[in-house]
Amino acid sequence: MHNQLQDLRGSVRVFVRTRPFLPGDNETPPPPGAHAAVRCSSDAVTVVAPGGSSSSGGGGAAQSFVFDRVFAPSAGQEDVFREVSEFVQSALDGYKVCLFSYGQTGSGKTWTLQGSGRGSLRGITPRAVEQILLSVRALRERHWHYDLEVSFMEIYNEQVRGGGHRPSAAAPLPRARAGAAPAKLSIKRGADGGMEVAGLSRHAVDMEDQERGLRQLEVLMAMAQRTRSTARTEMNAQSSRSHSIFTLWLKGTSQETRTTLRGVLHLVDLAGSERLDRSGAARDAQQLRETQAINKSLSCLADVFAALGSKASHTPFRNSKLTYLLQDCLSGEGKALMMVNLSPTAASVPETLCSLRFAGQVSQVELGKATRQVSFRAQSSTK
Numbered sequence: 001m002h003n004q005l006q007d008l009r010g011s012v013r014v015f016v017r018t019r020p021f022l023p024g025d026n027e028t029p030p031p032p033g034a035h036a037a038v039r040c041s042s043d044a045v046t047v048v049a050p051g052g053s054s055s056s057g058g059g060g061a062a063q064s065f066v067f068d069r070v071f072a073p074s075a076g077q078e079d080v081f082r083e084v085s086e087f088v089q090s091a092l093d094g095y096k097v098c099l100f101s102y103g104q105t106g107s108g109k110t111w112t113l114q115g116s117g118r119g120s121l122r123g124i125t126p127r128a129v130e131q132i133l134l135s136v137r138a139l140r141e142r143h144w145h146y147d148l149e150v151s152f153m154e155i156y157n158e159q160v161r162g163g164g165h166r167p168s169a170a171a172p173l174p175r176a177r178a179g180a181a182p183a184k185l186s187i188k189r190g191a192d193g194g195m196e197v198a199g200l201s202r203h204a205v206d207m208e209d210q211e212r213g214l215r216q217l218e219v220l221m222a223m224a225q226r227t228r229s230t231a232r233t234e235m236n237a238q239s240s241r242s243h244s245i246f247t248l249w250l251k252g253t254s255q256e257t258r259t260t261l262r263g264v265l266h267l268v269d270l271a272g273s274e275r276l277d278r279s280g281a282a283r284d285a286q287q288l289r290e291t292q293a294i295n296k297s298l299s300c301l302a303d304v305f306a307a308l309g310s311k312a313s314h315t316p317f318r319n320s321k322l323t324y325l326l327q328d329c330l331s332g333e334g335k336a337l338m339m340v341n342l343s344p345t346a347a348s349v350p351e352t353l354c355s356l357r358f359a360g361q362v363s364q365v366e367l368g369k370a371t372r373q374v375s376f377r378a379q380s381s382t383k
Ligand SMILES: Nc1ncnc2c1ncn2[C@@H]1O[C@H](COP(=O)(O)OP(=O)(O)OP(=O)(O)O)[C@@H](O)[C@H]1O
Pocket: 018, 019, 020, 022, 103, 104, 105, 106, 107, 108, 109, 110, 111, 112, 236, 238, 239, 240, 241, 270, 271, 272, 273, 341
Protein backbone atom coordinates (compact mmCIF):
# COMPACT_ATOMS: atom_id res chain seq x y z
CA MET A 1 0.00 0.00 0.00
CA HIS A 2 2.75 2.45 0.98
CA ASN A 3 4.54 1.63 -2.27
CA GLN A 4 1.41 2.31 -4.32
CA LEU A 5 1.18 5.67 -2.57
CA GLN A 6 4.84 6.32 -3.23
CA ASP A 7 4.49 5.39 -6.90
CA LEU A 8 1.61 7.80 -7.30
CA ARG A 9 3.66 10.61 -5.78
CA GLY A 10 6.74 9.90 -7.90
CA SER A 11 10.02 8.39 -6.79
CA VAL A 12 11.88 11.59 -5.84
CA ARG A 13 10.59 13.39 -2.80
CA VAL A 14 11.85 16.58 -1.20
CA PHE A 15 11.46 17.37 2.49
CA VAL A 16 12.72 20.56 4.12
CA ARG A 17 13.60 20.92 7.80
CA THR A 18 14.47 24.15 9.59
CA ARG A 19 16.39 23.69 12.82
CA PRO A 20 15.75 25.78 15.94
CA PHE A 21 17.95 28.73 16.94
CA LEU A 22 21.03 27.66 18.90
CA PRO A 23 23.14 29.63 21.40
CA GLY A 24 26.09 29.57 18.97
CA ASP A 25 24.08 31.33 16.24
CA ASN A 26 24.95 34.78 17.64
CA GLU A 27 21.45 35.89 16.74
CA THR A 28 18.44 36.32 18.99
CA PRO A 29 15.35 34.45 17.87
CA PRO A 30 12.55 36.86 16.90
CA PRO A 31 10.00 37.41 19.69
CA PRO A 32 6.65 35.57 19.37
CA GLY A 33 4.46 37.23 16.74
CA ALA A 34 7.39 38.92 14.97
CA HIS A 35 8.35 37.82 11.46
CA ALA A 36 11.20 35.31 11.33
CA ALA A 37 13.64 35.20 8.42
CA VAL A 38 12.51 31.62 7.70
CA ARG A 39 8.88 30.62 8.23
CA CYS A 40 7.39 27.17 7.73
CA SER A 41 3.95 25.71 7.13
CA SER A 42 3.41 21.98 6.58
CA ASP A 43 4.37 22.18 2.89
CA ALA A 44 5.89 25.64 2.31
CA VAL A 45 8.86 27.73 3.41
CA THR A 46 8.89 31.51 3.19
CA VAL A 47 12.20 33.33 3.42
CA VAL A 48 12.44 37.05 4.06
CA ALA A 49 15.75 38.70 3.27
CA PRO A 50 17.04 40.97 6.06
CA GLY A 51 15.39 44.40 5.73
CA GLY A 52 12.52 42.96 3.64
CA SER A 53 9.02 42.17 4.78
CA SER A 54 6.69 39.34 3.89
CA SER A 55 4.04 41.83 2.82
CA SER A 56 6.32 43.65 0.40
CA GLY A 57 4.50 42.35 -2.65
CA GLY A 58 6.36 44.28 -5.33
CA GLY A 59 9.76 44.34 -3.61
CA GLY A 60 10.27 40.59 -3.96
CA ALA A 61 11.92 40.39 -0.55
CA ALA A 62 9.80 37.42 0.56
CA GLN A 63 10.14 34.18 -1.40
CA SER A 64 8.02 31.09 -0.90
CA PHE A 65 8.78 27.51 -1.92
CA VAL A 66 6.44 24.52 -1.81
CA PHE A 67 7.63 20.96 -1.10
CA ASP A 68 6.29 17.51 -0.31
CA ARG A 69 6.76 18.16 3.40
CA VAL A 70 8.22 20.96 5.50
CA PHE A 71 9.28 20.58 9.13
CA ALA A 72 9.27 23.65 11.35
CA PRO A 73 11.94 24.12 14.07
CA SER A 74 9.53 22.62 16.61
CA ALA A 75 9.37 19.27 14.74
CA GLY A 76 10.99 16.45 16.65
CA GLN A 77 13.00 13.48 15.39
CA GLU A 78 9.94 11.24 15.64
CA ASP A 79 7.86 13.63 13.48
CA VAL A 80 10.55 13.51 10.81
CA PHE A 81 10.96 9.74 10.91
CA ARG A 82 7.21 9.17 10.61
CA GLU A 83 7.36 10.70 7.14
CA VAL A 84 10.56 8.87 6.20
CA SER A 85 9.64 5.39 7.36
CA GLU A 86 7.87 4.45 4.11
CA PHE A 87 11.24 4.75 2.34
CA VAL A 88 12.78 2.33 4.83
CA GLN A 89 9.89 -0.02 4.17
CA SER A 90 10.57 0.27 0.42
CA ALA A 91 14.10 -1.07 0.95
CA LEU A 92 12.62 -4.07 2.79
CA ASP A 93 10.26 -4.53 -0.15
CA GLY A 94 13.20 -4.79 -2.58
CA TYR A 95 13.77 -1.25 -3.84
CA LYS A 96 17.01 0.70 -4.12
CA VAL A 97 16.46 3.71 -1.92
CA CYS A 98 18.66 6.71 -1.24
CA LEU A 99 18.10 9.33 1.41
CA PHE A 100 20.25 12.46 1.19
CA SER A 101 20.70 14.95 4.01
CA TYR A 102 21.62 18.25 2.36
CA GLY A 103 22.28 21.76 3.68
CA GLN A 104 24.82 24.37 4.63
CA THR A 105 27.31 23.68 7.39
CA GLY A 106 25.63 23.60 10.79
CA SER A 107 22.08 23.36 9.39
CA GLY A 108 21.37 19.99 11.03
CA LYS A 109 22.24 17.36 8.40
CA THR A 110 23.99 15.05 10.87
CA TRP A 111 21.45 15.81 13.58
CA THR A 112 18.65 14.72 11.24
CA LEU A 113 20.41 11.47 10.32
CA GLN A 114 22.15 10.54 13.59
CA GLY A 115 20.61 12.72 16.27
CA SER A 116 21.79 12.12 19.79
CA GLY A 117 21.75 9.13 22.14
CA ARG A 118 19.25 6.28 22.21
CA GLY A 119 16.15 8.18 23.33
CA SER A 120 13.74 10.56 21.63
CA LEU A 121 16.58 12.60 20.10
CA ARG A 122 17.94 9.71 18.01
CA GLY A 123 17.81 10.39 14.29
CA ILE A 124 16.78 8.64 11.09
CA THR A 125 19.64 6.09 10.91
CA PRO A 126 19.08 4.42 14.30
CA ARG A 127 15.32 4.55 13.79
CA ALA A 128 15.64 2.99 10.32
CA VAL A 129 17.75 0.19 11.78
CA GLU A 130 15.14 -0.45 14.49
CA GLN A 131 12.32 -0.44 11.92
CA ILE A 132 14.17 -2.98 9.80
CA LEU A 133 14.82 -5.29 12.76
CA LEU A 134 11.17 -5.08 13.87
CA SER A 135 9.83 -5.68 10.36
CA VAL A 136 12.16 -8.61 9.82
CA ARG A 137 10.90 -10.17 13.04
CA ALA A 138 7.27 -9.73 11.88
CA LEU A 139 8.05 -11.06 8.40
CA ARG A 140 9.59 -14.18 9.89
CA GLU A 141 6.07 -15.16 11.00
CA ARG A 142 5.15 -15.07 7.31
CA HIS A 143 8.14 -17.33 6.48
CA TRP A 144 10.38 -14.63 5.08
CA HIS A 145 14.06 -14.84 5.99
CA TYR A 146 16.17 -11.69 5.76
CA ASP A 147 19.93 -11.21 5.57
CA LEU A 148 21.29 -7.78 6.42
CA GLU A 149 24.72 -6.41 5.63
CA VAL A 150 26.04 -2.95 6.42
CA SER A 151 28.75 -0.93 4.76
CA PHE A 152 29.95 2.57 5.27
CA MET A 153 32.26 4.82 3.36
CA GLU A 154 33.08 8.42 2.86
CA ILE A 155 33.89 10.46 -0.20
CA TYR A 156 36.61 12.91 0.72
CA ASN A 157 38.26 15.18 -1.86
CA GLU A 158 36.73 12.96 -4.60
CA GLN A 159 38.31 9.82 -3.13
CA VAL A 160 36.22 6.94 -1.86
CA ARG A 161 37.38 5.60 1.50
CA GLY A 162 35.97 2.62 3.30
CA GLY A 163 36.12 0.95 6.67
CA GLY A 164 39.01 -1.52 6.15
CA HIS A 165 39.15 -5.21 5.36
CA ARG A 166 36.27 -7.62 5.02
CA PRO A 167 36.10 -9.63 8.27
CA SER A 168 35.66 -13.38 8.14
CA ALA A 169 32.18 -14.67 8.97
CA ALA A 170 33.35 -15.90 12.36
CA ALA A 171 35.37 -12.82 13.27
CA PRO A 172 33.92 -10.19 15.57
CA LEU A 173 33.19 -6.76 14.14
CA PRO A 174 36.43 -4.82 13.73
CA ARG A 175 37.26 -1.89 15.96
CA ALA A 176 38.01 1.41 14.25
CA ARG A 177 41.69 2.12 14.84
CA ALA A 178 42.30 5.68 15.90
CA GLY A 179 44.36 7.53 13.30
CA ALA A 180 44.38 4.60 10.84
CA ALA A 181 44.12 5.91 7.28
CA PRO A 182 41.09 4.35 5.59
CA ALA A 183 41.74 2.48 2.34
CA LYS A 184 41.04 4.33 -0.93
CA LEU A 185 38.54 2.39 -3.04
CA SER A 186 37.20 2.42 -6.56
CA ILE A 187 33.63 2.29 -7.87
CA LYS A 188 32.58 -0.29 -10.43
CA ARG A 189 29.52 -2.06 -11.78
CA GLY A 190 29.03 -5.33 -9.91
CA ALA A 191 28.04 -8.77 -11.19
CA ASP A 192 24.34 -8.06 -10.56
CA GLY A 193 24.52 -4.89 -12.68
CA GLY A 194 24.40 -2.47 -9.72
CA MET A 195 27.05 0.07 -8.77
CA GLU A 196 29.34 -0.99 -5.93
CA VAL A 197 32.64 -0.12 -4.32
CA ALA A 198 35.38 -2.67 -5.00
CA GLY A 199 36.79 -4.15 -1.79
CA LEU A 200 34.44 -2.34 0.55
CA SER A 201 33.74 -4.33 3.72
CA ARG A 202 30.16 -5.43 4.14
CA HIS A 203 29.46 -6.43 7.73
CA ALA A 204 26.88 -9.17 8.22
CA VAL A 205 24.39 -8.47 11.00
CA ASP A 206 22.91 -11.27 13.09
CA MET A 207 19.20 -11.36 12.25
CA GLU A 208 18.44 -14.47 14.31
CA ASP A 209 19.59 -12.98 17.62
CA GLN A 210 18.14 -9.50 17.24
CA GLU A 211 19.58 -8.19 20.52
CA ARG A 212 23.02 -9.10 19.22
CA GLY A 213 22.13 -7.68 15.79
CA LEU A 214 21.13 -4.36 17.34
CA ARG A 215 24.39 -4.20 19.31
CA GLN A 216 26.36 -4.93 16.13
CA LEU A 217 24.49 -2.18 14.30
CA GLU A 218 25.22 0.28 17.11
CA VAL A 219 28.93 -0.54 16.86
CA LEU A 220 28.83 -0.09 13.08
CA MET A 221 27.00 3.24 13.31
CA ALA A 222 29.55 4.47 15.86
CA MET A 223 32.43 3.30 13.63
CA ALA A 224 30.92 5.06 10.64
CA GLN A 225 30.66 8.27 12.64
CA ARG A 226 34.24 8.03 13.89
CA THR A 227 35.77 7.46 10.48
CA ARG A 228 34.35 10.68 9.07
CA SER A 229 36.87 13.38 8.35
CA THR A 230 35.95 16.43 10.26
CA ALA A 231 37.72 19.73 10.58
CA ARG A 232 36.90 22.68 12.68
CA THR A 233 35.58 25.59 10.68
CA GLU A 234 34.24 28.83 12.01
CA MET A 235 30.65 27.75 11.30
CA ASN A 236 30.43 24.43 13.06
CA ALA A 237 32.89 22.96 15.54
CA GLN A 238 32.38 19.45 14.10
CA SER A 239 31.97 20.40 10.45
CA SER A 240 31.90 17.33 8.22
CA ARG A 241 34.22 17.69 5.28
CA SER A 242 33.24 14.49 3.49
CA HIS A 243 30.08 12.88 2.17
CA SER A 244 29.37 9.88 4.34
CA ILE A 245 27.30 6.95 3.08
CA PHE A 246 25.90 4.35 5.48
CA THR A 247 24.29 1.51 3.53
CA LEU A 248 21.97 -1.30 4.58
CA TRP A 249 21.92 -4.19 2.10
CA LEU A 250 18.84 -6.35 2.52
CA LYS A 251 18.12 -9.74 1.02
CA GLY A 252 14.72 -11.26 1.74
CA THR A 253 13.96 -14.85 0.79
CA SER A 254 10.66 -16.70 0.88
CA GLN A 255 11.03 -20.44 0.33
CA GLU A 256 7.27 -20.71 0.08
CA THR A 257 6.88 -18.32 -2.84
CA ARG A 258 10.43 -18.99 -4.16
CA THR A 259 11.01 -15.25 -4.17
CA THR A 260 14.13 -13.25 -3.40
CA LEU A 261 14.07 -9.50 -2.81
CA ARG A 262 17.20 -7.36 -2.81
CA GLY A 263 16.71 -3.93 -1.30
CA VAL A 264 19.26 -1.24 -0.55
CA LEU A 265 19.01 1.77 1.73
CA HIS A 266 21.73 4.42 1.37
CA LEU A 267 21.74 7.07 4.11
CA VAL A 268 23.88 9.90 2.79
CA ASP A 269 25.13 12.68 5.05
CA LEU A 270 26.39 15.23 2.56
CA ALA A 271 29.26 17.60 3.30
CA GLY A 272 28.21 21.15 4.14
CA SER A 273 27.38 23.43 1.22
CA GLU A 274 29.10 26.49 2.65
CA ARG A 275 30.46 29.56 0.91
CA LEU A 276 34.22 30.00 1.15
CA ASP A 277 34.14 33.54 2.53
CA ARG A 278 31.65 32.81 5.31
CA SER A 279 33.22 29.63 6.65
CA GLY A 280 36.72 31.05 6.73
CA ALA A 281 37.82 27.92 4.86
CA ALA A 282 39.76 29.97 2.32
CA ARG A 283 42.41 30.77 4.93
CA ASP A 284 43.80 27.26 5.01
CA ALA A 285 45.08 25.53 1.86
CA GLN A 286 43.83 22.07 2.83
CA GLN A 287 40.40 23.37 3.79
CA LEU A 288 40.26 25.41 0.59
CA ARG A 289 40.89 22.21 -1.43
CA GLU A 290 38.25 20.37 0.61
CA THR A 291 35.68 23.12 0.13
CA GLN A 292 36.32 23.24 -3.62
CA ALA A 293 35.92 19.44 -3.84
CA ILE A 294 32.71 19.62 -1.79
CA ASN A 295 31.28 22.44 -3.90
CA LYS A 296 32.21 20.64 -7.12
CA SER A 297 30.55 17.39 -6.13
CA LEU A 298 27.43 19.16 -4.83
CA SER A 299 27.18 21.06 -8.09
CA CYS A 300 27.55 17.73 -9.96
CA LEU A 301 24.64 16.43 -7.89
CA ALA A 302 22.62 19.53 -8.87
CA ASP A 303 23.60 18.99 -12.54
CA VAL A 304 22.33 15.41 -12.37
CA PHE A 305 18.99 16.55 -10.96
CA ALA A 306 18.80 19.36 -13.56
CA ALA A 307 19.41 16.85 -16.37
CA LEU A 308 16.82 14.45 -14.92
CA GLY A 309 14.33 17.29 -14.41
CA SER A 310 14.67 18.47 -18.02
CA LYS A 311 14.67 14.87 -19.31
CA ALA A 312 17.98 15.58 -21.06
CA SER A 313 19.33 12.81 -23.31
CA HIS A 314 22.50 12.57 -21.18
CA THR A 315 22.71 12.58 -17.37
CA PRO A 316 26.24 13.41 -16.12
CA PHE A 317 26.43 10.70 -13.44
CA ARG A 318 30.14 10.16 -14.10
CA ASN A 319 31.13 13.72 -13.21
CA SER A 320 31.48 12.95 -9.51
CA LYS A 321 32.05 9.87 -7.35
CA LEU A 322 28.85 10.55 -5.42
CA THR A 323 26.55 10.58 -8.45
CA TYR A 324 28.44 7.74 -10.16
CA LEU A 325 27.98 5.52 -7.11
CA LEU A 326 24.35 6.40 -6.47
CA GLN A 327 23.15 6.47 -10.07
CA ASP A 328 20.98 3.37 -9.62
CA CYS A 329 18.82 5.24 -7.11
CA LEU A 330 18.70 8.34 -9.32
CA SER A 331 18.14 6.78 -12.71
CA GLY A 332 14.55 5.62 -12.48
CA GLU A 333 15.30 2.21 -11.00
CA GLY A 334 15.24 3.46 -7.44
CA LYS A 335 13.71 5.98 -5.09
CA ALA A 336 15.32 9.08 -3.64
CA LEU A 337 14.47 11.39 -0.77
CA MET A 338 16.22 14.73 -0.45
CA MET A 339 16.06 16.11 3.09
CA VAL A 340 17.11 19.75 2.87
CA ASN A 341 18.18 21.26 6.19
CA LEU A 342 18.01 25.00 6.85
CA SER A 343 19.34 27.36 9.48
CA PRO A 344 16.69 29.76 10.86
CA THR A 345 19.03 32.78 11.09
CA ALA A 346 18.81 36.00 9.12
CA ALA A 347 22.59 35.84 8.55
CA SER A 348 22.12 32.52 6.71
CA VAL A 349 19.42 33.75 4.32
CA PRO A 350 21.74 33.69 1.24
CA GLU A 351 22.67 30.04 1.93
CA THR A 352 19.06 29.20 2.78
CA LEU A 353 17.90 30.57 -0.57
CA CYS A 354 20.63 28.59 -2.38
CA SER A 355 19.51 25.40 -0.60
CA LEU A 356 15.85 26.07 -1.41
CA ARG A 357 16.60 26.70 -5.09
CA PHE A 358 18.48 23.41 -5.18
CA ALA A 359 15.53 21.72 -3.42
CA GLY A 360 13.13 23.29 -5.95
CA GLN A 361 15.19 21.85 -8.79
CA VAL A 362 15.14 18.38 -7.23
CA SER A 363 11.39 18.53 -6.69
CA GLN A 364 10.90 19.02 -10.47
CA VAL A 365 12.41 15.59 -11.15
CA GLU A 366 10.14 12.69 -12.06
CA LEU A 367 12.07 9.45 -12.04
CA GLY A 368 9.11 7.33 -13.05
CA LYS A 369 8.03 4.14 -11.38
CA ALA A 370 10.81 2.48 -9.38
CA THR A 371 11.78 -1.14 -10.10
CA ARG A 372 11.58 -3.76 -7.41
CA GLN A 373 14.67 -6.01 -7.31
CA VAL A 374 12.91 -9.35 -7.24
CA SER A 375 13.72 -12.79 -8.60
CA PHE A 376 11.57 -15.90 -8.55
CA ARG A 377 14.04 -18.78 -8.46
CA ALA A 378 14.06 -21.15 -5.51
CA GLN A 379 16.99 -20.17 -3.31
CA SER A 380 18.40 -21.46 -0.08
CA SER A 381 18.31 -19.06 2.83
CA THR A 382 22.10 -18.96 2.99
CA LYS A 383 24.19 -16.82 0.63
N1 LIG B 1 16.51 20.03 15.09
C1 LIG B 1 17.52 20.30 15.95
N2 LIG B 1 17.28 20.40 17.27
C2 LIG B 1 18.27 20.66 18.14
N3 LIG B 1 19.56 20.87 17.80
C3 LIG B 1 19.87 20.77 16.50
C4 LIG B 1 18.88 20.50 15.51
N4 LIG B 1 19.47 20.48 14.30
C5 LIG B 1 20.77 20.73 14.53
N5 LIG B 1 21.02 20.90 15.85
C6 LIG B 1 22.33 21.21 16.46
O1 LIG B 1 22.97 22.12 15.57
C7 LIG B 1 24.36 21.87 15.47
C8 LIG B 1 24.75 21.63 14.02
O2 LIG B 1 24.06 20.48 13.57
P1 LIG B 1 24.77 19.38 12.65
O3 LIG B 1 26.13 19.03 13.16
O4 LIG B 1 23.80 18.30 12.46
O5 LIG B 1 24.96 20.23 11.31
P2 LIG B 1 25.49 19.72 9.91
O6 LIG B 1 24.59 20.30 8.89
O7 LIG B 1 25.65 18.25 9.90
O8 LIG B 1 26.89 20.45 9.82
P3 LIG B 1 28.22 20.03 8.98
O9 LIG B 1 27.93 20.12 7.56
O10 LIG B 1 29.20 21.04 9.37
O11 LIG B 1 28.56 18.67 9.44
C9 LIG B 1 24.65 20.68 16.36
O12 LIG B 1 25.08 21.16 17.61
C10 LIG B 1 23.28 20.01 16.52
O13 LIG B 1 23.20 19.35 17.74
